[in-house]
Amino acid sequence: MKILISEDDPIFKTILENNLKKWGYQVVSTSDGRQAWDIIRKPGCPNVVISDWMMPEMDGLQLCRKVRAHEAPRYIYFIILTAKGEQQDILQGLEAGADDFLTKPIDYVELKYRIRIGERIIGLEEKVLELARKDSLTGTLNRRAFMEKLDQELERAARKNTPLSLLMTDIDHFKQVNDRYGHLSGDRVLKQFVSQMAQVIRPYDFIGRYGGEEFILCLPDCSIKEARDIAERMRSQIETTPMQISTSRPPIHITASFGISLFSSACEKDPESLIKKADDALYSAKNDGRNCVRMAQP
Ligand SMILES: [Mg+2]
Incomplete structure (x- = not known):
């Protein structure tokens, strides 16, 4: 984990740095609040900031307020x-949004444990964020998280001039599965459907649940021909692998339809229109009798 130190006393800063490094942390240090603020705004900034209160340019409280x-x-x-150590000062610091407060001279054993508290809180926050990004049933990204990640991938594809394929898929006649076997079985089918797709995709592809039984996949750096091969492998795997969702019942056979659209640097970088094209292609697949793969019109 990376820790940012903001401290204008060079000797104290060095001692602090050495201790943090000894405990296994990566350390970035600055000697005033303004420099610290510059670092905090950059991507990949440290998760923990240890800041002196009194510093030139911008003090610790001002820095803390900006961070919050x-x-x-x-x-x-x-x-x-x-x-400073009077209670009034501590209240001021906490009011500015500080999580913790230590008075100099620092007890390093205490500091070590206080940083651990910070790590635990950051770890919990990451878990909560991770849960908020996922579809609770299937474990894929939810629609909002998928769209965020798609935006980043489109950005990258445009910058690096690489293709990107988008794949929409939908289980054929899924309503009949629910009607015939019940919603619990329907849910299990959705989970197995996702795990079968996950077996076919590459490590850097990602799946989102778009709605009900409709899923969306982003295949970065993937030409339309490669995307068609991947979709075809998925389609065939799903068609030929019956889903055993209960030991007391015969397996359920399902099929799925697929629509693909392609982003290239010649296209407009618009996720909505890319999705619309894949959705139209999926609609064609449904019209062409389902259980097939169709490509969007270039
Ligand atoms: Mg100072």
Whole structure:
């Protein structure tokens, strides 16, 4: 884990740095609040900030207030260090949004354990964020998380001038599965459907649940021909692998339809229109008798 130190006393800063490194942390350090603020706004900024209160340019409280007002992608655990120790000061620090407060001279054993508390909080926050990104039934990304990741991949594809394929898929006649076997069985079918697709995709492809029994896949750096091969492998695997969802019942046979659209640097970088094209292709697959793969019109 990376920790940012913001401290204007060079000797104290060095001692602090050495201790943190000895405990296995990566350390970035600055000697004033303004430099620290610059680092915090950059991508991949440290999760824990240990900041002195009194510093030139921008003090620890101002820095802390800015951090709290800033929409960082992840929570930043903020520890303020100060020679002040009156209760009034502590309240001021906590009011600015500090998570913890240590008075100088620092007890390093105490600091070590306080950083661990920060790590636990950051770890919990990551778990919550992870849960919020997932579809609770199938474990794929939910629609919102998928769209966020798709935006990043489209950005990358445009910048690197690489293709990207989008695949929409839908289980054929899924309503009949629910009607015939019940919703619990329907849910199990959805889970197995996802795990079968997951066996075919590459490690950097990702799946999102678009709605009900409709899923969307992003295949970065993938030409339309490769995407068609992947979709065809999925289609065939699903058709030929009956789903054993209960020991007391015969397996359920399902098929699925697939629609593919392609992003290339010549296209407009618009996720909605890319999805619309894949959805139209999926609609064609349904019209052409289902259990097939169709490509969007270029
Ligand atoms: Mg100072």
